[in-house]
Amino acid sequence: MSGLRILGVDPGLRITGFGVIEKIGQRLGYLASGCIRTDPRASLPERLGTIHAGLCQLVAEHRPQQAAVEIVFVNVNPQSTLRLGQARGAAIVALVANGLVVAEYTALQVKQAVVGNGHAEKTQVQHMVRRLLALPADPSPDAADALACAIAHAHGGQGLTGIGRVAPRLGQGRLPLRNKIGI
Amino acid sequence: MSGLRILGVDPGLRITGFGVIEKIGQRLGYLASGCIRTDPRASLPERLGTIHAGLCQLVAEHRPQQAAVEIVFVNVNPQSTLRLGQARGAAIVALVANGLVVAEYTALQVKQAVVGNGHAEKTQVQHMVRRLLALPADPSPDAADALACAIAHAHGGQGLTGIGRVAPRLGQGRLPLRNKIGI
Numbered sequence: 001m002s003g004l005r006i007l008g009v010d011p012g013l014r015i016t017g018f019g020v021i022e023k024i025g026q027r028l029g030y031l032a033s034g035c036i037r038t039d040p041r042a043s044l045p046e047r048l049g050t051i052h053a054g055l056c057q058l059v060a061e062h063r064p065q066q067a068a069v070e071i072v073f074v075n076v077n078p079q080s081t082l083r084l085g086q087a088r089g090a091a092i093v094a095l096v097a098n099g100l101v102v103a104e105y106t107a108l109q110v111k112q113a114v115v116g117n118g119h120a121e122k123t124q125v126q127h128m129v130r131r132l133l134a135l136p137a138d139p140s141p142d143a144a145d146a147l148a149c150a151i152a153h154a155h156g157g158q159g160l161t162g163i164g165r166v167a168p169r170l171g172q173g174r175l176p177l178r179n180k181i182g183i
Numbered sequence: 184m185s186g187l188r189i190l191g192v193d194p195g196l197r198i199t200g201f202g203v204i205e206k207i208g209q210r211l212g213y214l215a216s217g218c219i220r221t222d223p224r225a226s227l228p229e230r231l232g233t234i235h236a237g238l239c240q241l242v243a244e245h246r247p248q249q250a251a252v253e254i255v256f257v258n259v260n261p262q263s264t265l266r267l268g269q270a271r272g273a274a275i276v277a278l279v280a281n282g283l284v285v286a287e288y289t290a291l292q293v294k295q296a297v298v299g300n301g302h303a304e305k306t307q308v309q310h311m312v313r314r315l316l317a318l319p320a321d322p323s324p325d326a327a328d329a330l331a332c333a334i335a336h337a338h339g340g341q342g343l344t345g346i347g348r349v350a351p352r353l354g355q356g357r358l359p360l361r362n363k364i365g366i
Contacts, residue, residue, distance in 0.1 A: 044287065048272055049279035056280075069228075074261035081261050085268020089231055090276040092269070096232035097239075104227065 005031065007064035007100070008150030009055065010142055011072075011091035013083045014038060016051050017142030020062045021133065023154045030133040032062060033143035048090040055094035067095040068153035070145065071104045105152050110145075113152035188214065190247035190283070191333030192238065193325055194255075194274040196266045197221060199234050200325030203245045204316065206337045213316040214245060216326035231273040238277035250278040251336035253328065254289045288335050293328075296335035 003024035010017035019033035036054035038047035075081045108118035126144040186207035193200035202216035219237035221230035258264045291301035297311050309327040
């Protein structure tokens, strides 16, 4: 029996965390996680290209059917907000252009679904991600956030604890163009 | 004799302007311009997907060798900055992933190169774009900004008036093929 593969992404211009999980019935399995790092000395287009190419490669490798991305909040520093926005745009289109449905969740929704507390600490998220996916060790913070987002999506609508009801905002990709130009 | 095709892009979540010009020797020719509009009722991933798909289609159709995008400044409204950043990220990776070299110019550089005055009015930019490309009418403001960005890139290094020296920040795409095409 084949499960539902979900790719969680935590975009950032410097580090983009990712995690792939599989949902079979009500069980969750871990498939992969890690980070895409960009070279700070490279140009902005190059860095965005690295994020995009990395995610395209992940999709090709793990063939997820759905994707979940955290909704970011604006930073106090407007330049950081712009940088984060650009990284997020580059990441989301890598998913959409590959035909993935992209759901967005707030950090509050993710924490509520994974820890049962929307204001949980980062270390609690890491700990619960480890427990829920039966990992041998805590994942890195970036990978943990991405995995947590995928878990929130897997439990979408119910939340893990019954408190964290998550209402995803779904976006459907436009498939046909990809075939015409062969990205 | 084949010229250098340049795609200028003015990204925005609602409207993304574009313009394609060709440089043959020191002459500039107009090839295409217009806008990619996104549905405000669609989800963010869908809207970003529309921008990305639209630009991929343009690249496939007009086969530009280089691209120029205006450097945006942060908005007073942080949410607008985030939206613009996401649109910009989606647009830039559409170019980079298709092997295009992407240069970035500030609005000041673009106006100086096209009008000879970094603080020129929008209508002056439209007027000069029309004159320089021998268009039958003023282009729409969005298309004019994109065409102006392409013109600034075509005159890169000298500026049109000798005042507007532009120093492009080049970003190399993953596919170095296009780079080998000489000017």
